[in-house]
Amino acid sequence: MIRTIATTPFDGQKPGTSGLRKKVTVFSQPHYAENFIQSVFDALEGFPGQTLVIGGDGRYYNSEVIQTAIRMAAANGFGRVMVGRGGLLSTPAASHLIRKYRAFGGIILSASHNPGGPDGDFGIKYNAANGGPAPEKLTDAIFARTRSITQYNIIDTPDIDLSRTGETKAGSMTVEVIDPVADYAGLMQSLFDFDAIRDLIRAGFTMKFDAMGAITGPYARRILEEMLGFPVGTVMNGTPLPDFGGHHPDPNLVHAKELVDIVMPPGGPDFGAASDGDGDRNLIIGRGMYVTPSDSLAILAANATLCPGYANGLAGIARSMPTSAAADRVAEKLNIACFETPTGWKFFGNLLDAGKATICGEESFGTGSSHVREKDGLWAVLMWLNILARRRQGVAQIVTAHWREYGRNYYSRHDYEEVDAGAAGELMDALRGSLPALIGRHGITAADDFAYDDPVDGSRSTGQGIRLMFEDGARIVYRLSGTGTSGATLRVYIERYEPDASRHAVDTQEALAPLIALSRSLAQIEQYTGRAAPTVIT
Numbered sequence: 001m002i003r004t005i006a007t008t009p010f011d012g013q014k015p016g017t018s019g020l021r022k023k024v025t026v027f028s029q030p031h032y033a034e035n036f037i038q039s040v041f042d043a044l045e046g047f048p049g050q051t052l053v054i055g056g057d058g059r060y061y062n063s064e065v066i067q068t069a070i071r072m073a074a075a076n077g078f079g080r081v082m083v084g085r086g087g088l089l090s091t092p093a094a095s096h097l098i099r100k101y102r103a104f105g106g107i108i109l110s111a112s113h114n115p116g117g118p119d120g121d122f123g124i125k126y127n128a129a130n131g132g133p134a135p136e137k138l139t140d141a142i143f144a145r146t147r148s149i150t151q152y153n154i155i156d157t158p159d160i161d162l163s164r165t166g167e168t169k170a171g172s173m174t175v176e177v178i179d180p181v182a183d184y185a186g187l188m189q190s191l192f193d194f195d196a197i198r199d200l201i202r203a204g205f206t207m208k209f210d211a212m213g214a215i216t217g218p219y220a221r222r223i224l225e226e227m228l229g230f231p232v233g234t235v236m237n238g239t240p241l242p243d244f245g246g247h248h249p250d251p252n253l254v255h256a257k258e259l260v261d262i263v264m265p266p267g268g269p270d271f272g273a274a275s276d277g278d279g280d281r282n283l284i285i286g287r288g289m290y291v292t293p294s295d296s297l298a299i300l301a302a303n304a305t306l307c308p309g310y311a312n313g314l315a316g317i318a319r320s321m322p323t324s325a326a327a328d329r330v331a332e333k334l335n336i337a338c339f340e341t342p343t344g345w346k347f348f349g350n351l352l353d354a355g356k357a358t359i360c361g362e363e364s365f366g367t368g369s370s371h372v373r374e375k376d377g378l379w380a381v382l383m384w385l386n387i388l389a390r391r392r393q394g395v396a397q398i399v400t401a402h403w404r405e406y407g408r409n410y411y412s413r414h415d416y417e418e419v420d421a422g423a424a425g426e427l428m429d430a431l432r433g434s435l436p437a438l439i440g441r442h443g444i445t446a447a448d449d450f451a452y453d454d455p456v457d458g459s460r461s462t463g464q465g466i467r468l469m470f471e472d473g474a475r476i477v478y479r480l481s482g483t484g485t486s487g488a489t490l491r492v493y494i495e496r497y498e499p500d501a502s503r504h505a506v507d508t509q510e511a512l513a514p515l516i517a518l519s520r521s522l523a524q525i526e527q528y529t530g531r532a533a534p535t536v537i538t
């Protein structure tokens, strides 16, 4: 029944910022997914008889690879897999299941916010027993295995019916098909004041949630509409579709335009939110007010004790290096630690496991806490709702009051997408080479290539982004994306602190204009990439 299939390595199966992401056309080559899954298993030890959680965001090719992953888990000796009905699980829900049921780990099929469909992207990532993305040590071992693999194990069995909850067998392994939403919804109920949110709704509060045709539809419908009582229709684009209904499920102002156009104008709902392909990202907007992810992290941290799950306060706050320093000011005031990590949620895992940080966030629309080991889109939305319900103020009021108290970190990210990978590498090399000479010019007081020493396990990660620090606290950061699937994406992060409340109402791009111009000229972006302007500004 177990078949051992001979195979040869594929080039380029190196996990990026979050797992292996490639075009569907690459993933659907014979043996491609199998090689990677076997390499994951080969890099692990001690799992025979243990439980593996499997689920995906429902994108094109999800249903094929789910079956493959189940067959291979059985052939490699897992005792049980827990799989979401329909093969569906959001990334944070998978993280929660791994933790709650003490699974050995989990396989999540997703390319997150990248587009789906036959010409879109697919991805596979492995999460460890703490529910978090595999640490670098493990992803390095997986990659090494992909380069030497000669065979994989798989059982011969018809497709497992994933349409109904209940138990069945694949070979000698038990397959438990579960409701993908129930455990997660229970966790949210334990963290937030649902009664206060219900009162807010009864008082006439309105919202729109855009699931962007992706995984959060069923979660948002259950929690927002069925449990909290928002009217049916509050959740838009709520059915997960293989091509996300043509949406690019990246919850930012560009791709969530449909939502932005509904919420921003006068007369729109009080609150708007969106999540991405696999449910770990969030976009927060109020009428006339876009909340940057960096500000959102700071505001959630500052108001956390209004939520039952965080009533005892926070142990610390962690943010990725390119995320603005708004959260640092909150940590300072609360007299708690603030950690600066490289980009990638995996770097928060040790801090959360060690109890050093409670809330974490990234500029890339990710916020989360110690409740799971992934960022969590709906968690952020519910935390905002809890805070709105307790403060009884609008989003814009809360944000401007926060700026008055802490000062405002004007912040923007400029992406130059799908540029030539060679040119992008040369740009970064040249910039790195020019660093020592830049210090002392243009008000730059320090410049480096960010390196991180993990305070828990002592591991060191280098080459995590070039930072230019200015005398007035402003920063420009350059790094190449680790999640793209074609060419390279150059990300430029620009930040300036403004303590004076009378200057808080300036348009962000205008407030940052001199720094933006400098970011382009210093790195010679147009000369290297041929691009005079970014493709996406958030």
Ligand code: G16
Residues within 6 Å of the ligand: 017, 018, 111, 112, 113, 276, 280, 281, 320, 343, 344, 345, 346, 362, 364, 366, 480, 481, 482, 483, 484, 491
């Ligand atoms: C992934 C990681 C995040 C990271 C983001 C941006 O997000 O999980 O921690 O911040 O990529 O990566 P990059 O700037 O390298 O493209 P997701 O939502 O794609 O899983």
